[in-house]
Amino acid sequence: MERFGRFSTLEEALEDFQQFSEFARTQFKAHPDWLEWIKSRDISDPSYLRGPGKLKIDWLERASHCSSSLQSRIEALKQLKQREILRIGFFDFSSVWNLEKVLKNLSLLADFCLEVLLELAKEDQLSLSSFPFTIISMGKLGGNELNYSSDIDLVFIHNGSEAHHDKANRLGKKIIQLFSLAQGGFYRIDLRLRPEGNSGVLVPSLKYCENYYFSLGESWERMALIKARRSAGDHSLAYEFEILRSLFSFPKHLTEEMFEEVIEIKSRIEKEILAEGSRKRNIKLGEGGIREIEFIVQSFQVVYGARFPTLQGRSTQETLDGLCDCGLIPRKEAEELKVAYTFLRRVENRLQMVADLQTHLLPNNADKKKAIALSLGLELELFESQVEYHMSNVRRLFSSLFPLSNKKKEFSFNFGIFPDPQKARRDLQSLEEGHSFRTTKSLRRFFPILEEKLSHSVDPNLCLSRFVQFATRYGLKSMLYESLASSPKALELLLGLFDRSSFFTEILLYQPELFEEVCQSDGLYTKKTVDVFYNELDLIDKDYKTRYRIYRKGELFRIFLRDILGLASLLEIEEEYTALAEAILKQATKHCHAQSNAIIGMGRLGGKELGYGSDLDCLLIGDNLGGVLELNRFLSEMLPTGILYNFDFRLRPHGEGPIVLERQRYEEYYRTQAQFWEVQALHRARFVCGNEEEGMKFIRFVDSLWIHWSRQIPWQEFFALREKIQRERDNHVPLINRFKTAPGGLMDIELGSQIWLMLRQIREPSLWKAFLWIEEEDPQTAQKIRSGYLFLRQLESVLRRERNSPVSVIPTEESAKEKLARFLGFNSTKQFMENYVQVLESNREVFETLTSQKLP
Numbered sequence: 001m002e003r004f005g006r007f008s009t010l011e012e013a014l015e016d017f018q019q020f021s022e023f024a025r026t027q028f029k030a031h032p033d034w035l036e037w038i039k040s041r042d043i044s045d046p047s048y049l050r051g052p053g054k055l056k057i058d059w060l061e062r063a064s065h066c067s068s069s070l071q072s073r074i075e076a077l078k079q080l081k082q083r084e085i086l087r088i089g090f091f092d093f094s095s096v097w098n099l100e101k102v103l104k105n106l107s108l109l110a111d112f113c114l115e116v117l118l119e120l121a122k123e124d125q126l127s128l129s130s131f132p133f134t135i136i137s138m139g140k141l142g143g144n145e146l147n148y149s150s151d152i153d154l155v156f157i158h159n160g161s162e163a164h165h166d167k168a169n170r171l172g173k174k175i176i177q178l179f180s181l182a183q184g185g186f187y188r189i190d191l192r193l194r195p196e197g198n199s200g201v202l203v204p205s206l207k208y209c210e211n212y213y214f215s216l217g218e219s220w221e222r223m224a225l226i227k228a229r230r231s232a233g234d235h236s237l238a239y240e241f242e243i244l245r246s247l248f249s250f251p252k253h254l255t256e257e258m259f260e261e262v263i264e265i266k267s268r269i270e271k272e273i274l275a276e277g278s279r280k281r282n283i284k285l286g287e288g289g290i291r292e293i294e295f296i297v298q299s300f301q302v303v304y305g306a307r308f309p310t311l312q313g314r315s316t317q318e319t320l321d322g323l324c325d326c327g328l329i330p331r332k333e334a335e336e337l338k339v340a341y342t343f344l345r346r347v348e349n350r351l352q353m354v355a356d357l358q359t360h361l362l363p364n365n366a367d368k369k370k371a372i373a374l375s376l377g378l379e380l381e382l383f384e385s386q387v388e389y390h391m392s393n394v395r396r397l398f399s400s401l402f403p404l405s406n407k408k409k410e411f412s413f414n415f416g417i418f419p420d421p422q423k424a425r426r427d428l429q430s431l432e433e434g435h436s437f438r439t440t441k442s443l444r445r446f447f448p449i450l451e452e453k454l455s456h457s458v459d460p461n462l463c464l465s466r467f468v469q470f471a472t473r474y475g476l477k478s479m480l481y482e483s484l485a486s487s488p489k490a491l492e493l494l495l496g497l498f499d500r501s502s503f504f505t506e507i508l509l510y511q512p513e514l515f516e517e518v519c520q521s522d523g524l525y526t527k528k529t530v531d532v533f534y535n536e537l538d539l540i541d542k543d544y545k546t547r548y549r550i551y552r553k554g555e556l557f558r559i560f561l562r563d564i565l566g567l568a569s570l571l572e573i574e575e576e577y578t579a580l581a582e583a584i585l586k587q588a589t590k591h592c593h594a595q596s597n598a599i600i601g602m603g604r605l606g607g608k609e610l611g612y613g614s615d616l617d618c619l620l621i622g623d624n625l626g627g628v629l630e631l632n633r634f635l636s637e638m639l640p641t642g643i644l645y646n647f648d649f650r651l652r653p654h655g656e657g658p659i660v661l662e663r664q665r666y667e668e669y670y671r672t673q674a675q676f677w678e679v680q681a682l683h684r685a686r687f688v689c690g691n692e693e694e695g696m697k698f699i700r701f702v703d704s705l706w707i708h709w710s711r712q713i714p715w716q717e718f719f720a721l722r723e724k725i726q727r728e729r730d731n732h733v734p735l736i737n738r739f740k741t742a743p744g745g746l747m748d749i750e751l752g753s754q755i756w757l758m759l760r761q762i763r764e765p766s767l768w769k770a771f772l773w774i775e776e777e778d779p780q781t782a783q784k785i786r787s788g789y790l791f792l793r794q795l796e797s798v799l800r801r802e803r804n805s806p807v808s809v810i811p812t813e814e815s816a817k818e819k820l821a822r823f824l825g826f827n828s829t830k831q832f833m834e835n836y837v838q839v840l841e842s843n844r845e846v847f848e849t850l851t852s853q854k855l856p
Contacts, residue, residue, distance in 0.1 A: 005094035006377055010044055013094040020093065020375050023356040027086055034083050038090060046096040050084065050105070055112045070124060074181040077116055082185060084109050089148065089353050093375060099342050100317070102349065106146040110187060111137070114154075114232040121174040132159035133171055133203075134233030136241055138193045142227030143314040147345070148352040149359070151190040155228070159237055160205035168203040185356075193224055206240055213248045214479060219261045223298040225249045226305075227314050250305030250312055251482065259402050261441075262299045280391075283344050283351075284360035288391030290348065292398040293341045299402075300328055316341060333397055340390040347387070350375050362387065413447060417455045424461060427468045442481035449485055453492050457499045458822045466498035466505050474512045483516075490519060496564050500823065503612075503804035504560050507553050518558045524567055527576055528555075533583030544591055545634060548584060549641035555580050560612075560801065570793055571768055577610040584644055585616070586689045588634045594627030597660055598695030599688045602651050606684035606765045611793075612800035613807075615648040619685070620660040621694055628660045651681050663694050667701050676714050677721050679705060683754050686765045706763040713758060718851075722751055733809045736837070739792050740808035744840030744847065746796070749789045752850035759852075774850075781849055788843040795836075798823045810836075 007013035018025045028035045042048045066072040091097040139153035140146045158168035195212035226249045230238030284290045297319045305311045310322045324334040350372050373383030415421035454460045474480045484491040540547045562568045603617030635644040649659045653669040682702045687695035730738045740746045753770045764770045775782035799807040821832035
C-alpha cells in the first residue's frame with residue numbers, strides 16, 4: 001500500500017493527527033461527515049488543488065442550504081474555512097505538503113473568505129457597491145505566508161472621491177461587523193497598520209495614504225508595506241496602491257542607518273513585549289526567532305530594493321535567495337537563515353495546530369513539548385537541540401549583520417563656519433520645527449553632511465538660508481533629507497546652486513521638483529541641439545506662451561547645472577544656450593505667423609555665444625510688421641512665468657525707426673550711409689530662421705560688403721571709436737574694473753580679431769573659430785588670445801549667472817570681489833586681481849599685434 005507522507009497509511013495519519021490536535025478532534029466530533037470528506041479520493045489527494053473556483057462552488061452550495069440571514073451565511077463561511085483548515089493542517093502534519101505549499105494554501109483560503117465577506121457586505125447595503133474599494137492584506141497574509149491562527153492584518157482603501165468617503169467608512173464598518181458575527185473560529189482582523197493606526201480614519205483614500213506615507217511614514221511602515229498586496233476588491237485601485245508600495249518601501253535614497261532603526265525596534269520588542277522568561281521560548285519574537293529573520297530580509301529590501309528590483313518581492317525565502325544573488329549576504333549565511341526559517345515556521349504551525357490558538361511559545365510541559373517534537377518526526381532531545389541551534393544561529397547572524405554599536409555621540413553643528421552664527425542657528429531651528437519623528441531623525445542624520453558641504457561654500461549663511469526656503473517648499477521633507485544624506489554629491493550640487501545664483505535659486509523655489517527631475521534624467525550629460533529643442537517644444541500643443549517659458553526655465557536650469565558641475569566647457573554651454581534660443585525663435589516665428597520675415601542673428605546670437613542674461617541681437621528682414629510685433633510680444637511679454645527673451649534692435653539702421661525692413665533697404669543703407677563700426681558689427685551676422693531665401697541673400701551681400709571694406713579700413717575711425725567706448729561706458733567705476741572695455745578687455749579681443757580677419761577678407765561670426773584662423777598664421781598669438789578670452793568670459797559668466805543679467809564690470813565691494821575670486825578658484829582677492837591684471841596686459845599686447853600698429 002502506498003505511504004501517506006511520513007505515515008504508512010492515510011488512516012494512520014488521520015489517527016495520529018486527531019491525537020495530536022485538540023482542534024481536529026473537536027471538529028471531527030462535531031462534523032463526522034468532515035472525516036469522511038477528508039478520506040474521499042479527491043480530497044485526500046495532495047495533488048488535488050482546492051483553488052478559488054472549487055472553494056466558490058462549495059461556498060455556493062453551502063449558502064444555498066442555509067437561510068438568507070447574514071448570521072447563517074457567515075456561519076456557513078466559517079464552517080467552510082474550518083473544514084479547509086483541517087485538510088491543510090492534515091497534509092502539513094503528515095508532511096505530504098512542504099511549508100511553502102501549506103502557507104500558500106492558508107493564504108489563498110483567507111483571500112477567498114475576504115472576497116466573500118466583501119460581497120456579502122455590499123449585498124447587504126447596495127448603496128455601498130458602486131465605488132472602487134479594495135482590501136489590502138499586510139503581514140503574513142500579504143506575503144502569502146499565513147499560519148493557522150494568525151491575525152490577518154488588513155488595510156481598507158477607497159478611490160479618494162469626497163463623495164465616497166462616508167460610504168467607504170460605512171462599508172468598512174460593515175465588514176468588521178461581519179467578522180464579529182462569526183463569534184470565534186474565524187479570522188481575527190487587525191486594522192492597526194493603516195495610516196496613523198487606531199487614530200487614523202478607518203478607510204483612508206489612496207491620496208490620503210500617499211500623503212501620509214511620504215510625509216509621516218516611519219521606517220517600520222516601509223518594512224510593513226513590503227508585504228502589502230490585494231486580497232479582495234477593486235483590481236485597478238489595488239494596482240495604484242502597488243505603485244505607492246513600490247515607491248515608499250523601496251526609496252531610491254536611503255542610508256544604511258536604517259539598520260540601526262531595526263535594532264532599536266527589535267530591542268523595544270524584547271524589552272516591552274516579551275516577559276523575561278519567554279525570550280528563549282518565543283520562537284517568533286524571542287532572541288533568534290522568526291521576527292529577526294524577517295527584520296534582516298525586510299531591512300535589506302528597504303535599503304537595496306530600489307537598486308535591485310529582484311528584492312522587491314514579498315516571499316521571505318525567495319528574498320533570501322535574492323540577497324545572496326545580489327551579493328548582499330553570503331550564500332552560506334542565506335542558506336542557514338532559510339533552513340532556520342523553515343524549521344521555526346513549521347514549529348509555529350505545530351504550536352497553533354494543537355488548539356487553533358495564536359501562540360508562539362514553546363510549552364514548558366515536557367509531554368506537550370514531546371508531542372510537538374514527534375509531530376515533526378523528531379525525538380524530544382533532538383528537537384530541543386534543533387531549536388537551540390537554529391535560534392542561536394539566527395541571533396548570531398542578526399548580530400553580525402546589524403552590529404550593535406555604542407550609542408553615537410549627539411552631533412553638534414559647528415557654527416564657526418558661518419559669518420553670522422546666530423542667523424544660522426535660527427535657520428537650523430526652523431528646519432527642525434513641527435516635523436514627525438521620522439523627519440526629525442532623517443534631518444539629524446543629514447546634519448553632518450550638511451555642515452561639511454556648507455563649510456566649503458563661498459557664502460555658508462546664504463546657502464543655508466536658501467536651503468531652508470527650498471526644504472520648506474519641497475513638501476516631503478523626510479524624503480528630501482534621506483535622499484541628500486545618502487547622496488552627498490546631490491547636496492553639494494544643490495548648495496553650489498544656492499551659492500552661485502539668485503536667479504536659478506528662484507527658479508528652483510518656484511519649481512522644486514525640477515532638481516530631482518533634472519538630476520535623475522540623462523539631461524545633465526547631454527548637449528542638446530537646435531533640432532532636439534525644437535522637437536521637444538513641438539510636443540507642447542497649447543498655452544504656448546506660458547509653457548514655453550516653463551520649458552525654457554527648466555532647460556536654463558539644466559544647462560546651468562551642467563556648467564557648475566563642470567560637465568560642459570564654456571564653449572559648449574554657449575552653443576547650447578544659443579541652440580535653445582534658436583529653437584524657441586523658430587517655434588515662436590511659426591506661431592506668430594512671422595515666417596515670411598528673415599531673422600539675422602547679430603552679436604553673440606550670430607556667433608553662437610549666448611550666455612547668462614543675453615538678449616537677442618537681431619536684424620529683421622521683410623515686410624510683415626504685424627508678425628514681427630506679435631513675435632516681439634510673444635517673446636518679451638512679462639507673464640507670471642517670466643519672459644522668454646528680449647530682442648535688441650539697436651544694430652538696425654540708425655539704431656531707430658522700423659524694426660523690420662525689406663532687404664533692399666538694408667543693402668542700400670549699408671552701401672551708402674553706414675558707418676564703419678556698423679559694418680564691423682556685421683562680422684557676426686548669421687541667418688537664424690524664417691525666410692531662408694531672403695536671409696541668405698542678405699548674408700551673401702554682407703560677405704561682399706566685408707570684402708569691399710577690407711580694402712579701405714579707416715584706421716583712425718577704428719581707434720577713435722575704441723577710445724570713445726572706453727571713455728564713456730561704465731565710467732562710474734575705475735577703469736581697471738571694466739573687464740569689457742578696459743585696455744585688454746573683451747572689447748579689445750573682439751575688435752582685434754575682427755580687424756585681423758577683415759585684413760584677410762575673412763568674415764567669421766564665431767570668435768572661437770576666428771582664433772583657429774589666427775592659429776594657422778601665428779600659433780603663439782592664438783594661444784594667448786584664446787586663453788585671455790576664456791578667462792574673461794568665465795569671469796563674465798560667474799557674474800552674469802547670479803541674476804541672469806548682463807554685467808560688464810568687476811564689483812568694487814571687497815566682499816563681492818572676494819566671492820568672485822573664490823568662484824573662479826582663487827584663494828584670495830589679491831591672487832585673483834594679480835592674475836586679472838596679467839590677463840589684461842597680455843590681451844592688450846595681442847590687440848596691438850592683431851591691429852599691426854601701436855595705439856597713439
